Amino acid sequence: MLIQRGGLKVVAGLGISGVSAVNFLYEQGYQVAVTDSRPTPPGHDQIPAAVRTSFGKLDTELLLQAEEIILSPGLAPQLPEVQQAIAQGVAVVGDIQLLRRATEVPIIAITGSNAKSTVTTLVGMMAQDAGKKVAVGGNLGRPALDLIQDQPELIVLELSSFQLETTSNLNAEVAVVLNLSEDHLDRHGDMLGYHKAKHRIFQGVKKVVYNRDDSLSRPLVPDVTPIQSFGLNAPDLNQYGVLREADGTMWLARGLERLIKTSDLYIQGMHNVANALACIALGEAVGLPLQSMLNTLKHFKGLEHRCEYVQTIANVRYYNDSKGTNVGATLAAIDGLGAAIAVKQGKLALILGGQGKGQDFKPLRTAIQKYVKAVILIGEDAALIEQAIQGSTTILHANSLKDAVDLAQQATQAEDVVLLSPACASFDMFKSYNDRGQQFVACVNALQNN
Numbered sequence: 011m012l013i014q015r016g017g018l019k020v021v022a023g024l025g026i027s028g029v030s031a032v033n034f035l036y037e038q039g040y041q042v043a044v045t046d047s048r049p050t051p052p053g054h055d056q057i058p059a060a061v062r063t064s065f066g067k068l069d070t071e072l073l074l075q076a077e078e079i080i081l082s083p084g085l086a087p088q089l090p091e092v093q094q095a096i097a098q099g100v101a102v103v104g105d106i107q108l109l110r111r112a113t114e115v116p117i118i119a120i121t122g123s124n125a126k127s128t129v130t131t132l133v134g135m136m137a138q139d140a141g142k143k144v145a146v147g148g149n150l151g152r153p154a155l156d157l158i159q160d161q162p163e164l165i166v167l168e169l170s171s172f173q174l175e176t177t178s179n180l181n182a183e184v185a186v187v188l189n190l191s192e193d194h195l196d197r198h199g200d201m202l203g204y205h206k207a208k209h210r211i212f213q214g215v216k217k218v219v220y221n222r223d224d225s226l227s228r229p230l231v232p233d234v235t236p237i238q239s240f241g242l243n244a245p246d247l248n249q250y251g252v253l254r255e256a257d258g259t260m261w262l263a264r265g266l267e268r269l270i271k272t273s274d275l276y277i278q279g280m281h282n283v284a285n286a287l288a289c290i291a292l293g294e295a296v297g298l299p300l301q302s303m304l305n306t307l308k309h310f311k312g313l314e315h316r317c318e319y320v321q322t323i324a325n326v327r328y329y330n331d332s333k334g335t336n337v338g339a340t341l342a343a344i345d346g347l348g349a350a351i352a353v354k355q356g357k358l359a360l361i362l363g364g365q366g367k368g369q370d371f372k373p374l375r376t377a378i379q380k381y382v383k384a385v386i387l388i389g390e391d392a393a394l395i396e397q398a399i400q401g402s403t404t405i406l407h408a409n410s411l412k413d414a415v416d417l418a419q420q421a422t423q424a425e426d427v428v429l430l431s432p433a434c435a436s437f438d439m440f441k442s443y444n445d446r447g448q449q450f451v452a453c454v455n456a457l458q459n460n
Contacts, residue, residue, distance in 0.1 A: 017077025018043060022068060022092065023085045029053035030153035031080045031105045032061055034112075043076075045069040068092075076100050080108065083149075083172035086197055104176030106169065109154040115162055118292055119180055119211050121169045122188025122227070124342070125285050126150070128277075128313055129188060130168035132289045135310065137164055140293075140302040149173060164296060171198065171207040181214035184295035188288055190226040217295040219288060222249075238295065240287035242280055250287040258353035262287055270304050272350065276311045276319040278329070278427075279346020315447035317343055317431075320454045325424035328454045331431035332447030337369050340433035341377055347427055348381025356425035357383035359418040361411075364434030364446075366391035371398035371433065378402045384421040386414045390438040411439070411446070415453040428454075 021031045021044040028044065028051075035042045036058050043062040046054075051065060064072050068091040073079055078101045081087060087102060096102055110117075118137075120130050127150050134146035145157035148167035157165055169177075187208050198204040205226060212218065212229040221227040222241040231237070238249060245251030245265055252272075253263040261268040262283065269290070272283055286307055293303045312318040315333040322328070329347065334340040340362070348358055360382045362374075371394070378385060379402040386406045387395055396405055406421070408414035418428040430450045440446040 017041070018075055019078050019080060020045060020072055020076035021080045021082070022046070022073065023082025024048075024051035024053045024057075025082055025084060026053065027105045027153045027155075028080075028082045029056045030155045031082075031108060032057045034105075034108065034155040034158075035080070036061060038112075043072055045072050070094060073100065074098055078103060080105060081176050083170060083176075086172075087175055102176060103178075104173055105154050106148070106167070106173050106177040106180065109158070109165075110177070110180055112155070113158055113165070115165050116183035116296060117180065118164065118166045118296060119169055119182035119185040119215075120167065120188065120292070121171070121174065121208050121211050122186070123190055125188050125281065125288075126168045128282070128285050128316060129186075129288050129292075130166055131313055132285070132307070132310055133292050134166045136289060136293045136298055136303045136306045137166065137296070139306045140298045142298070169211060171204060174210040175207050177210055177213075179214040180211060182211065182216070184217040184219060184292055185211045185215045186219040186288060186292060187211060187221075187227040187229070188285075189221055189224045219291045219295065221284065221288070223284070236295075238291045240284065240291050242284055250291050252283060252287075260353075262290070264290075264300075269300070270307065274308055276309070277317065278319070278327070278350045279317060279343065280349055281342055281346040282312070282317065315443060317346070318447070320451050321458055323419070323454070323458050326419070326422045326426050326428060328428045329430070330447045330450050330454075331429060332436070332443045332450060334431035334433060335364075335435055335443055336367070337371060337373055337433050340431040341374060343429060343431040344374070344377040344381055347429060348377065351425060351427055352381065354425045356427060357381060357422075359384045359386065359421045359426065359428045361386045361388065361408075361414045361418060361428070361430045361450075362395055362432055362434070363387045363389035363392045364432045364436050365389065365438050366394055366434050369433070371395045374433065375399050375402045383426070384418070386417050386421075388414050388439065389432070389434060391434060395433075411449050412453050412456075415450065415457065419457055 018041045019035050024046045045064040049066045070091045073095040137144040142164050144164045145160040145162035146166045147157050148154045149170040150168040218237045222239040240250040247265045253261045260272040262270050318330045320328040331343045382403045384404045436443045436446040
């Protein structure tokens with residue numbers, strides 16, 4: 011029999027993190043109730059039958075009875091029902107706050123507008139390869155509270171601005187805001203609101219890593235807090251950065267110490283160089299051995315469908331960036347990979363197209379002109395994209411992804427790269443971006459077998 015503890019905990023919003031919070035609190039012996047505006051919210055069948063539920067609308071009466079509300083990240087604290095409870099003195103937290111109360115295990119905390127999934131995954135792999143018992147999750151993969159079940163000695167958390175809004179004094183062992191650009195302004199009101207939410211990650215932090223190429227990533231913390239930076243220029247002593255040789259060779263470096271050539275990494279592009287440097291700095295902060303981290307980095311192929319290295323055929327590398335479903339993401343991939351291979355006079359063959367979602371494709375023109383030798387267009391908005399980029403490079407059309415891969419192979423030579431980064435949604439030809447990416451990988455592997 012469970013021992014009842016404390017006042018009523020009301021979880022607002024179910025879904026993955028809500029289910030995790032309900033089950034965690036119930037197992038801890040708290041009185042738990044849950045409310046959700048959806049009549050049959052996802053996960054409603056994964057919580058104990060003894061938990062009181064109120065679905066179909068957010069139950070104000072139930073929220074006002076709570077000693078504490080655990081708000082799911084998808085629900086804004088500004089909701090009238092939540093604000094009414096706050097006005098009556100009800101505390102509002104999220105599952106990350108519950109995690110911090112429940113464990114003293116050191117936390118590596120990672121947020122940013124872009125690249126947080128890549129950095130979180132890679133840091134987790136570095137810790138695992140170094141022999142640490144590590145649990146990885148939060149906004150990526152497993153919900154934060156489920157990680158306690160692993161009895162880890164280190165926790166690596168990817169955190170969104172929504173999760174951080176309801177988190178106070180995370181007291182992370184080390185924390186980073188990788189970068190900041192406009193995002194979620196509909197929720198946070200303006201860039202200042204978004205910046206404030208992200209920087210809550212530094213409350214009570216023991217060590218800080220920041221991106222010196224992005225001044226918005228540097229926190230105001232006490233002078234005694236150890237701070238380490240990463241950036242794409244030559245680093246100062248004990249900082250991380252890039253050293254460039256006269257022949258164009260680039261090294262990841264710590265001060266004057268050359269660590270690894272960028273050409274020895276599977277993950278290519280300057281954005282990924284920055285990600286790699288951030289990972290090493292975070293790993294150093296928790297005592298991971300440098301050589302072990304570099305070994306992990308050398309073998310890391312990136313996240314599935316995010317500039318993921320697939321294969322090298324006849325000295326041409328193939329990358330799957332099917333997650334590039336908008337112009338901004340594709341631009342980052344073209345610039346990142348294009349700059350990396352330009353040193354050896356390599357160029358890109360770019361597979362573009364799908365459902366354009368009303369986007370303006372003209373911003374792609376300059377990068378295509380600079381780095382792309384051929385664009386292969388697929389999908390329902392191919393004509394629209396062709397109109398926007400006409401005159402920037404050679405444009406080819408394909409009726410299927412297989413045809414596109416074949417045309418890309420014909421258009422490339424040694425040191426070139428074939429990149430699938432469609433800048434479009436996938437639903438005209440595929441079930442999802444995952445499906446599109448998996449089909450691309452299969453087409454590339456079929457080339458290898460021919």
